[in-house]
Amino acid sequence: MPINHDHKTANALEIQGVGRRFGGFWAVKDVSLSVRPGERRAVLGPNGAGKTTLFNVLTGDLAASAGTIRMDGADVTQTPMHKRIKGGLRRTYQHAHLFDGLTVRETLFLAVSSVAGGWQRFMPLKPSDGAIGKAESLAQMSGLCSDLGREVANLSHGQRRQLEIGMALAENPKMLLLDEPAAGLSPSERPRLAELLLSLPKDITIVLIEHDMDIALRTSDSVSVLHNGRLLAEGSPENIMSNEAVHDVYMGGAHGH
Amino acid sequence: MKSALFLLPFALVPFFANDFWLVQIFGRALILGIIALSLTFLAAYLGVVSFAQATMAGVAGYTVAYFGPNTVDVGREMPFFVVLPLAMIMATLSGAIIGLIARRSQGIYAIMITLAIGVAFFYFTRQNYNYFNGWTGFSGIRAPEIAGTSLREPLPFYLLIILVSALCLLFVNGFIKSPLGLTIQAVRDAPKRVLAIGIPTTPVIVSAYAFAGFIAGSGGILNVWYQERISSFSVGLGPIVDILVIAVIGGLKNPIGAFIGALAFVLLDTFAVDFIDRERFNTLIGLVLLAIIMGAPDGLHGLAKSWLSRFKKRPSENQV
Amino acid sequence: MFTNLKTITMTSALALGAFAAPASAEDIKIGVISILEGAFAALGQDGIRGVELAVAEAGGEVAGNEIEVIVMSSDASPDSAVNAARKLIEQDGVDIIVGPLSGSEGLALRDLSKSFPAVTFLNGSSAAQDTTLRDASDNFFRFGGDGAQWMVGVGSFAHDDLGYEKVAVVAEDYSFPYTQVLGFMTEFCAAGGTVPEKFWTPIGAKDYSSIVYSIPSDVDAVFVALGGADAVNFLTQYNQAGGDKPIIGGSITIDQSILDSEGPFKQQLIGAPAGTPTVSDYDGAEWKEFTASYTGQFPDGFSAPSIFAHHYYMSAHAAILALEEVNGDLSGDQAAFRAALTDLEFVTPTGGTMRLDENRNGIVDNFVTEVFEREDGTLGNRVVKVVRDVDQSLGQDPAAFLAQGPVSRDNPSCP
Numbered sequence: 001m002p003i004n005h006d007h008k009t010a011n012a013l014e015i016q017g018v019g020r021r022f023g024g025f026w027a028v029k030d031v032s033l034s035v036r037p038g039e040r041r042a043v044l045g046p047n048g049a050g051k052t053t054l055f056n057v058l059t060g061d062l063a064a065s066a067g068t069i070r071m072d073g074a075d076v077t078q079t080p081m082h083k084r085i086k087g088g089l090r091r092t093y094q095h096a097h098l099f100d101g102l103t104v105r106e107t108l109f110l111a112v113s114s115v116a117g118g119w120q121r122f123m124p125l126k127p128s129d130g131a132i133g134k135a136e137s138l139a140q141m142s143g144l145c146s147d148l149g150r151e152v153a154n155l156s157h158g159q160r161r162q163l164e165i166g167m168a169l170a171e172n173p174k175m176l177l178l179d180e181p182a183a184g185l186s187p188s189e190r191p192r193l194a195e196l197l198l199s200l201p202k203d204i205t206i207v208l209i210e211h212d213m214d215i216a217l218r219t220s221d222s223v224s225v226l227h228n229g230r231l232l233a234e235g236s237p238e239n240i241m242s243n244e245a246v247h248d249v250y251m252g253g254a255h256g257h
Numbered sequence: 258m259k260s261a262l263f264l265l266p267f268a269l270v271p272f273f274a275n276d277f278w279l280v281q282i283f284g285r286a287l288i289l290g291i292i293a294l295s296l297t298f299l300a301a302y303l304g305v306v307s308f309a310q311a312t313m314a315g316v317a318g319y320t321v322a323y324f325g326p327n328t329v330d331v332g333r334e335m336p337f338f339v340v341l342p343l344a345m346i347m348a349t350l351s352g353a354i355i356g357l358i359a360r361r362s363q364g365i366y367a368i369m370i371t372l373a374i375g376v377a378f379f380y381f382t383r384q385n386y387n388y389f390n391g392w393t394g395f396s397g398i399r400a401p402e403i404a405g406t407s408l409r410e411p412l413p414f415y416l417l418i419i420l421v422s423a424l425c426l427l428f429v430n431g432f433i434k435s436p437l438g439l440t441i442q443a444v445r446d447a448p449k450r451v452l453a454i455g456i457p458t459t460p461v462i463v464s465a466y467a468f469a470g471f472i473a474g475s476g477g478i479l480n481v482w483y484q485e486r487i488s489s490f491s492v493g494l495g496p497i498v499d500i501l502v503i504a505v506i507g508g509l510k511n512p513i514g515a516f517i518g519a520l521a522f523v524l525l526d527t528f529a530v531d532f533i534d535r536e537r538f539n540t541l542i543g544l545v546l547l548a549i550i551m552g553a554p555d556g557l558h559g560l561a562k563s564w565l566s567r568f569k570k571r572p573s574e575n576q577v
Numbered sequence: 578m579f580t581n582l583k584t585i586t587m588t589s590a591l592a593l594g595a596f597a598a599p600a601s602a603e604d605i606k607i608g609v610i611s612i613l614e615g616a617f618a619a620l621g622q623d624g625i626r627g628v629e630l631a632v633a634e635a636g637g638e639v640a641g642n643e644i645e646v647i648v649m650s651s652d653a654s655p656d657s658a659v660n661a662a663r664k665l666i667e668q669d670g671v672d673i674i675v676g677p678l679s680g681s682e683g684l685a686l687r688d689l690s691k692s693f694p695a696v697t698f699l700n701g702s703s704a705a706q707d708t709t710l711r712d713a714s715d716n717f718f719r720f721g722g723d724g725a726q727w728m729v730g731v732g733s734f735a736h737d738d739l740g741y742e743k744v745a746v747v748a749e750d751y752s753f754p755y756t757q758v759l760g761f762m763t764e765f766c767a768a769g770g771t772v773p774e775k776f777w778t779p780i781g782a783k784d785y786s787s788i789v790y791s792i793p794s795d796v797d798a799v800f801v802a803l804g805g806a807d808a809v810n811f812l813t814q815y816n817q818a819g820g821d822k823p824i825i826g827g828s829i830t831i832d833q834s835i836l837d838s839e840g841p842f843k844q845q846l847i848g849a850p851a852g853t854p855t856v857s858d859y860d861g862a863e864w865k866e867f868t869a870s871y872t873g874q875f876p877d878g879f880s881a882p883s884i885f886a887h888h889y890y891m892s893a894h895a896a897i898l899a900l901e902e903v904n905g906d907l908s909g910d911q912a913a914f915r916a917a918l919t920d921l922e923f924v925t926p927t928g929g930t931m932r933l934d935e936n937r938n939g940i941v942d943n944f945v946t947e948v949f950e951r952e953d954g955t956l957g958n959r960v961v962k963v964v965r966d967v968d969q970s971l972g973q974d975p976a977a978f979l980a981q982g983p984v985s986r987d988n989p990s991c992p
Contacts, residue, residue, distance in 0.1 A: 275667070277667030281664060281667060285660075328688070383750075383779065384750065384779055391751065392750065392751035392752060393681065393752055394655075396684065396685065484656050485659075485688070485689075486656070486685060488656075488681065490654030490656060490657075491656055493654070527660075530648065538650065539614050
């Protein structure tokens with residue numbers, strides 16, 4: 001594995017001058033960020049600010065058009081997605097495409113064995129399989145204990161979000177990229193999600209895109225604001241709340257729809 | 258386990274049926290059911306309708322014909338305990354190759370590409386003389402003898418067919434609960450997401466097709482023993498469509514559907530000509546098939562299930 | 578709804594299975610296998626008429642035993658013919674099978690007949706040579722000829738009467754055309770002619786341009802053994818490319834439907850000879866009688882019996898004659914009945930004397946026809962020569978004929 005771990009000195013995530021171009025249009029341009037190990041970072045910005053594109057570049061879904069990405073000190077700019085996953089990176093998706101025909105247990109089992117290996121086995125699973133035990137503890141962490149046997153198609157929207165997070169937690173991730181985990185949740189489901197995020201192990205670095213200011217500010221240590229593909233501001237939640245430029249841009253966009 | 262019990266009534270047939278009903282109706286239905294099962298498997302768990310299942314069965318059949326006893330002076334004879342594993346390997350391999358070619362295709366495109374492969378194979382067998390003996394194909398193919406009894410004798414043959422059918426059902430039901438089987442279903446539901454959790458989809462799709470080839474191959478071996486011959490006709494458009502019709506009328510959602518559909522198909526195919534003016538018996542077959550498809554979009558199995566569930570007043574939530 | 582229907586079908590199926598009793602000893606059951614689906618359906622139907630005509634002429638009974646006819650359809654594939662035969666034998670308990678229609682099916686039923694020694698198989702119109710010539714079956718009879726017999730007379734007519742010395746062959750790539758080519762070449766080569774090139778094309782080919790341009794320019798004629806749409810496509814493309822060699826036809830190449838179709842290639846066909854065992858408007862007395870009987874029985878049939886009605890009729894007629902001879906006695910694995918079949922002689926609708934050789938293959942009449950233009954400008958086939966007593970060895974010593982080996986793309990050869 002090409003990723004070189006140097007926990008003491010390196011930031012969990014360090015990007016410099018990262019950009020992504022579609023034709024002549026830069027969706028993300030010249031963004032530099034550093035995130036400490038264990039930090040909770042919220043990425044805010046109006047629609048079209050380039051947040052999800054930035055995530056896609058971080059995970060390797062999209063190649064970076066410019067700049068470098070380092071994780072735990074190692075340059076992963078050219079590393080394919082599945083190797084970044086092996087290195088401890090996980091993400092959730094804004095629009096949850098889940099395996100509707102499988103049960104919660106089976107889905108989490110696949111999430112575990114995709115990283116730990118073993119998905120290629122073609123003999124029937126034994127209940128005592130180690131990966132099943134891990135899947136069940138993931139369900140515990142994501143609050144889906146009582147839904148292990150349910151088909152994913154029958155889950156509520158909030159439960160699908162929880163399952164997303166449960167999948168991302170498989171095999172001790174180092175860093176989670178959460179893309180709008182609260183999107184589409186009802187007001188009553190939101191506090192529960194915030195609690196789930198706060199309950200996640202403190203050694204996991206989390207970068208979070210979120211429109212819901214309450215959740216974003218409550219669960220994060222620091223905030224980066226993107227606008228038109230560029231970094232507009234960075235700081236503690238309190239600083240950002242009082243930043244006028246952010247106010248102009250972000251409040252106009254976020255509550256405009 | 259449960260679904261293999263469905264075959265229990267078939268196991269009772271030898272007690273009251275004559276040889277014709279035993280082999281020509283129930284035996285043939287089960288054989289076609291096995292081949293259709295491979296299609297149902299792909300449709301239900303990979304979400305792809307394949308037209309190449311008769312082709313995979315044909316690969317196994319041709320292997321048995323080429324390396325087994327035949328009367329056309331083509332091929333070289335080898336002992337059956339070598340030929341049978343070889344035929345299964347060839348069928349599995351053919352499934353894998355077809356899967357590799359069709360791996361990026363879905364829906365109508367998967368249908369087109371598998372159909373093209375099936376038709377290409379048909380023409381290939383018709384024009385190749387060294388391995389397939391062209392138009393004429395192979396005749397005089399005999400099932401092996403064990404302890405002096407030919408496996409093609411009605412009762413042993415029928416019991417063998419039941420055994421293989423049950424094994425195939427068990428294989429399918431076990432396989433879909435295996436990690437690879439679950440991954441196949443995950444590819445069906447959200448292929449991009451499978452990639453996103455770090456599993457490449459090509460080997461998953463290829464192995465699903467290969468497994469379908471394995472199932473189709475076991476049906477193909479029985480079929481060539483049943484027909485005692487194989488030629489380009491056996492892998493032509495007729496059998497290709499028959500298998501599809503069987504799978505669709507049986508229901509594409511559950512493996513058992515393939516066997517129900519096959520029994521309905523064989524009964525119609527054999528007796529429709531007795532029931533109606535012979536100039537119009539194909540119309541009758543067509544109308545019945547149409548009625549099944551319109552009246553039961555989920556096939557006969559789906560229809561039976563919805564009828565059963567009306568009698569059982571059990572909340573469906575408990576069925577996990 | 579269908580669950581109930583299915584249950585009923587299942588139950589009745591099981592009941593039928595349980596009570597499937599052998600047929601009443603008094604009745605004689607004849608199973609007929611013909612192609613009643615797809616492109617051949619209309620012709621296959623005419624084969625059935627041939628059997629029904631023979632039964633009707635016998636008054637529906639033999640020596641007080643009623644004759645029951647049970648029909649099964651095949652789809653031209655050997656598998657379906659075998660399935661149909663098994664159903665007729667094992668379920669319906671037939672004593673005699675008449676059929677099938679096409680060559681590959683005939684070979685399949687010949688193989689199957691060895692597994693059912695208690696049933697007598699009488700070929701329908703299938704004309705593969707090896708059905709009776711090689712690996713023959715004791716209970717398989719063909720009161721008709723094979724594809725080579727159907728070409729007898731044409732080779733010598735082409736060489737001696739038309740003066741052709743060199744002929745190229747264009748034929749479909751399967752057993753029936755091989756046999757037709759053999760029938761033509763056996764005579765033509767023996768008379769001193771040569772066949773420098775043979776072109777084999779897949780059935781259903783659409784583009785013949787590579788063949789059209791490969792036909793040597795120094796040949797005197799082209800022997801075309803293609804059927805249906807293939808013949809039309811080839812002849813059209815050959816004509817359009819400026820091909821002007823005279824045509825010689827196989828038994829199914831120049832039928833009335835081709836003569837009735839539109840296209841400049843038709844002019845090229847005038848005078849083209851062909852070989853066939855059946856000429857619908859033959860003016861022999863026996864044929865006129867046969868045609869009258871046919872049209873009287875089937876007002877909605879064709880205007881005259883087709884090759885299929887003719888051949889199915891001969892087989893069913895032979896079966897009835899032999900049954901009459903043994904008073905309907907089919908006991909002892911039909912031994913007496915088969916002896917009677919083997920020794921049978923009767924006058925055919927074409928006026929010849931039908932009898933069998935030692936392989937139970939018919940010694941038959943054959944026609945050489947030619948295309949002519951009627952006064953109204955339409956085209957027809959007329960008889961130029963009748964050849965009687967054509968045997969399967971085409972007049973050669975049977976052992977020498979067999980020694981030439983099975984027909985194939987390369988056998989026979991006289992470049």
